[in-house]
Amino acid sequence: MVTTGPRARQVPTERDGADGSEPGRTPELLVLLSSVGAAVAAVAQPFVLGRTLDLLLRDGDAGHWLTLSAALLVGEMLLDGLTSLFTVRCNADWTAAVRSRAFAGLLGAVPDRARSHTPGDVGTRLTLNAADAGGAPAARAALAASLVTPVGALAALAVVDVWVAACVLAGLPALALVLRSFARDTGASVAAYQRAQSQIASRLLEALEGAATIAAAGTGARERERVLAPLGELAALGRRMWALHGRALGRSGVLVPLLVLAATAVGGLRLASGALSVGDLLAACRYAQLTAGVGGAASLLGAVVRGRRARDRTLELERLPALAHGTRTLPPEGRGALELRGVRVVRDGRQVLRADGVRIPGGTTAAVVGRGGAGKSVLAAVAGRLIDPDEGQVLLDGVRLDRLSREALRTEVSYAFERPALGEGTVADAVAAGPRTVSREQVRQAARAAGADGFVRRLPHGYDTPLPAAPLSGGEHQRLGLARAFAHAGRLLIMDDATSSLDTATEHEVDRALRRSPRPGTRLVVAHRPSVAGRADLVIWLEDGRVRAVASHRDLWREADYRAVFGIGGADRADGGGNERNDSTGGSGAGTGKAPAPGAGAARLPEPEERLPEPEEARP
Structure with missing residues (x-):
């Protein structure tokens, strides 16, 4: 389906086999392996140092042990460096995958479902939340590896002296309670903090879009207060998270020295009794520090919790419902005959459209008219299957739209909207973009039909002018969107307020060009001007979501x-x-x-x- 507006953009998603799949477990596994390797080296180091010290004190040959100690130290440094490298790569790969999947899910979703998220909220989810979610796998691997150090150190400590190990083991439950409390309280605070961020972003974007109106009305101060209203809550939540983090570090910072002190005292007594050597005491003290270092996992645990909450927010975009497609194609002899049978659309418990027995002959132009909120855009969306009705069927040349393949639907149904999204390529690229292969001459023909050829030729590089460098007015922008729709027009062209920025003369020329089109098809036009309805072959008159009449404008x-x-x-x-x-x-x-x-x-x-x-x- 060719689309020229934000309400109609659709791209393949992961559900369609598109790019943007997860990078797999390899980056996370590399982080885990390098972290575990560094942890093993750290655990082995005290034992080797203790043995080296004992040999030196006894005037023994400690050359091999010194070499092994140096190798462990260098190995630990190298593995720490690899961990940092793999962590950066893992974060980058996962962040890109999370953003790609969320973005594909958003653009591939049923449009009215996608619009349930404001632009500011979407921006926050695709930037801040995606970055936090992308950092979760590496943080999770590092957290798992960080548990290897205390567990291995405790096991090694038990080998050195079981009494010192028992002393350290007695204090570990207190550290575990600190971490458990931190994880529980942080999760709720992080979720609320991320919601407050989205509120500010949404309000700020709304203010930027309406900057001219705000300036003209002199309501800048009031608007600033509205945008920053959630800032107090955000600050309070931020302080709470830092307080939780500081409390966890503070408690562990008290418990760890106490455990080390107790272990040192027990080790000293064991040394005095002759049960431990000086090297064993050195190893025991170091192992006590490493075992009690489980409290240092609070930072990694916080990153994992924050990443999980952020991932939940990006998944909401990724899992937006998408339209399912069939395998049918349209009969070759059809001209775009459209029929709505028993169509009913309900939103928030309210019926917004009811259309039954509406039949538009192929090759005709039908205008959809009605007051604001009558359901014109809903009918246009249902007619081209941007959304599915809650009840009823829509048929094109006798085939239900929901049974058409994606390719058939996109090729034969095109849309033009009030505010087309043209991208950042050249003018020619914007008009040519779509499911059909469009030649340079066809691009010009479509531009002439849309009344755009004249101003395009006056651009610095004509059709090769990059869009960001093209000083386009609202009407000119709209005409390029029309040109793209014309270039890819199939059996059904739906124009949802697509000529609102055109003057009456240009609008009339566009209508004449459509009637002379070499591709005869059906046109469904959402009309606000009586002149548009007057030139249509028939009018669909909507009132309060119902089709009141289908007749000519004159009647x-x-x-x-x-x-x-x-x-x-x-x-x-x-x-x-x-x-x-x-x-x-x-x-x-x-x-x-x-x-x-x-x-x-x-x-x-x-x-x-x-x-x-x-x-x-x-x-x-």
Whole structure:
């Protein structure tokens, strides 16, 4: 499906076999192995040093033990360096994977589900939260390796002297309680902190988008207060997390020296009794320090907890529901006949669209009109399967849209929106982007049809001008989006407010170009101007989420309620001879004060039995 607006962007996700898969366990395993290697070297070092000291005190040959001690020291340094290197690589790979998967999940999701997250919230999840989540695997590996040191040191201490080991072991439960309390309290604080960050980011982005309005209204101070309102909560949560971290380090900082002191005292008594040598006492004291060093795992534990909470937030984007596709293709002879059967869309318990028996013959232009909130954009989204209805079916040339393959849907249904997303390539690249292969000449033809060729040629490098360097107005930007939709138009082209920034003359030229298009297809146009509705072959009139009528603009204009949709009062109604008292009714008579003559400005509609062949599938 070709799309030209943020509401319609879709990219392959992991569910479709896209790139962005996890880097696997290899980076984490490398961190773990290097960390464990450094821990083993650290555990072996005290024993070797103690044996070396005993040999030196006895005037024995300590050459081999000195060499081994030096090798262990150098090995530990090298392994620590490798751990740092592997940690950086692991963090980078996992952060990139988390961001890619979350971004793919967001863009591949059902659009109205994706819009449940504000842009600021999405930005926070894809930047800060993704970085924290990407650091979790390496932190987890380092935390696992950090437990090797105290466990190995305690085992080695038991070999050196069981009484000293028992003394140290008695104090470990207190350290374990400190870590458990830290992990529990930190998890809740981190989650709240990340939510407050997202609130500030969302409000800031809203303020930036409305900066001109804020400046014009003179509400800068009030807006600043609104944006920074969560800052107090953020500061309080930040202080709480630092307090928890400091409390854990403080408690472990008291317990560790006490354990080491107790172990040293017991070791000294054992030395005095002749049960330990000087080297054994040195090793026992060092092992006591390493065993009690489990309290130093608080920093790594905090990183793991923070990463898990951040990963939960990125997973919410990654697991947004995506549209499932079938395997069908459209019949080759079709022209884009569209039918909505029993369609019902419900949001938050409220029915926002009800359309049954709406049939649009292939090759015609249908305008969708209604007051704000009537369901126009919802109908446009359902008609091209940006969303699935909660009930009912949508058929294109007799085939249900939900049974079409992704390729068939994207190729034959195109969208143009009010604010197209064009990317950062050249102007030609922006127009050519889509499922079809578009030549340079076709790009120019589409631009001419959209009324864009003139201003594009005046750009510094014409069609080769990079978009960031092109000074485009809102209307020009919109016309490039239209050109892209025209270049890839298939059987159904849906224009959701895609000409709102165009002047009336340009809009009329665009309509004429569409009618002369070499690719005859169906056009569904969300219209706000009576001139657009007047040029359409038929009008779908929505009111409070329901289809009130499907008829020509001329026939509907006789009803005051229909005229009121365009802001036309009851006095401005057509008289018995077909003349209209207000020239704003649009149609081919717009600007003349006359209503269109019968049949003018709209193609003749076939009789209902002629409009649409009986679909292949009557029911699901």
